[in-house]
Amino acid sequence: MVEAMEYRVLLKKDIRVWVEWLMGKGELHAPVAKSASHPQYQFEKISQPDTVCLDYATTILPPKQCVQPVRETLIRFDRVANQFTLSDQVPERRLHIIFGIHTCDIHAFNFLNTVMRDGNADTQFLARSANTAIIGLRCRQHCDDKSFCESMGTNEPPDTGYDILMTDIGDRYFLELATERAAKLVDDLSCIPHTGDEDVVKWRQMLADSKKNFDRRLSINIEELPAYCEANYHSPMWDVIGKKCVACGSCTLVCPTCYCFDIRDELDMSLQGGERYRVWDSCQLGEFAAVAGGVNFRRDRRDRQRHRVHRKVKYPKERYNLFACVGCGRCSRACIADIQMLDILRQLGAKSHEFQRT
Amino acid sequence: MKPKVAFFSFSSCEGCQLQALNLEDQLLSLLDIIEIVNFREAIDDKLENYDIAFVEGSISRYSDIPELIKIRNTAKVLVAFGSCSSQAGINAIRNRLRPEEANAMVYGDRAAWVETGHAKGIDEFVKVDYYLNGCPMDRREFIRLVKAAASGIPFIIPKLPVCTECKLRGNVCILEDRNTLCLGAVTLGGCNAICPAYGHPCVGCRGILPDANIEGMAELLRHHGASDLEIEHLYAMYNYGRISLLTARAASR
Ligand code: SF4
Ligand code: SF4
Ligand code: SF4
């Protein structure tokens, strides 16, 4: 574990004070409850401090839209003058603060930052990411039966990628301040004092207890996943999945590490000019791999599902030594056809053992 | 020169034309780039010469056909306007019965007075350049199409399902949350998932996607508690024509 720069505590009853104060420092995004019938949450821009809900199972959409909006203008063009202008490469925007993000989502942001820096850097994404403060929350158990963060090692925070980490230690939150920016986010607020010895003891106890709460859900060697993918390339499991999948695209749209987008043009009413913008896309949709001339590289749902899984646990592992699956379980929760990531990974592992035995 | 635009209506509720009129503030800026020459809902004068024809409604009478062909031969761009026109839409519910049965049900002993039969989408008779799907059609798409046609560039509707837009809006999925039977996964999006966003299921008014997994969808609806009859009714509301073709194709495989 990386030592924090400084420790503080905050009584739970004072969270509202801090949230309200943070709203003055930047645009605050935090989880709010969305459904009365059973727990569903969403990261939203907070305008009422009371709506923030820190005791949440994971959110429907990941917090990535705070950094990469669903729709973003790339260039403005003028058809008459035959010119175009790039939209701001480094968007001027207020500090954004993502509040109460789980550790798996912090890992996912680190992954996105790695990919966006690679090759042709996505400067707009990186600029927004740099001016986004991350106030994370250590989890004390799996969100629900779909999560498997412990198996992917993401129930523990990464070494970097956050400013502050909170831990629920009963009547108060224990805060680990990890960056220079973190100090500015608590300032000398009287409700966030330095820790006493007792708080530190309680916090260490809580960390130890939490560890025990997380059961191992994927009992395969995840380091071998790229090889398992290879071995199962022609496995009939993909046919079964392809038959069930209805290509709704949800599994990728809710994934915190997916980043594919489509580019479209929109003319102004005057027809003189317009804008080119990008919008989130999904590799599960029939048109995604279609190219000019009516060729489609992945016409079958089976192939598209296999591609998705390889994009999570094979290719990025080979290229960056990182998994693009952080085990958050959102894809499994969103899938109306009940296709479960945990099942897929288990099957990949199990079937590969069979291959090895015979 | 501004392209001349005409609106025509066959078997329909004329709701799509009303939707165009509902544009209000944007209607005036639209008139800067097009000239409307035939629009029964709004103007009386008619011109027999036009570039873009918006054809609303299904074809349900033999006498409709020559009229439709005339429109096709006159217009440079022909647009199927709304789901009645694009896929026979809600009108195709009657196609489950023989024409005389349905007519007797509706018109009783005066059934012989009216000429009406099975409802068909207009592309069963003429080539359609663009489709504006939906019941009613989507106003933003209508504007996009007018802009594209007026500047001579192709109009494209991304073939995304309703679920995509539903997810991107951050909606709670009503199928998962409340077992409300929703066709969003197999229906062409573009409406910004307006129905699920307000707690109503998608009933497929924009048409089933061409490569939709119909069998998989039926299977998962059953898992969410739907009976076969409910599934059939759900599909039949706007997609009777499409689905009967699809199931026939599946059976022949
Ligand atoms: S693949 Fe699924 S479980 Fe893995 S990070 Fe993406 S949404 Fe979460
Ligand atoms: S969420 Fe499920 S049904 Fe939808 S594309 Fe993904 S795997 Fe297929
Ligand atoms: S598509 Fe719907 S709104 Fe449009 S004409 Fe037909 S029934 Fe009316």
Ligand code: SF4
């Ligand atoms: S509510 Fe309907 S459209 Fe929305 S995600 Fe669920 S199934 Fe798809």
Ligand code: SF4
């Ligand atoms: S959600 Fe479905 S029923 Fe509603 S407007 Fe869109 S396509 Fe039509």
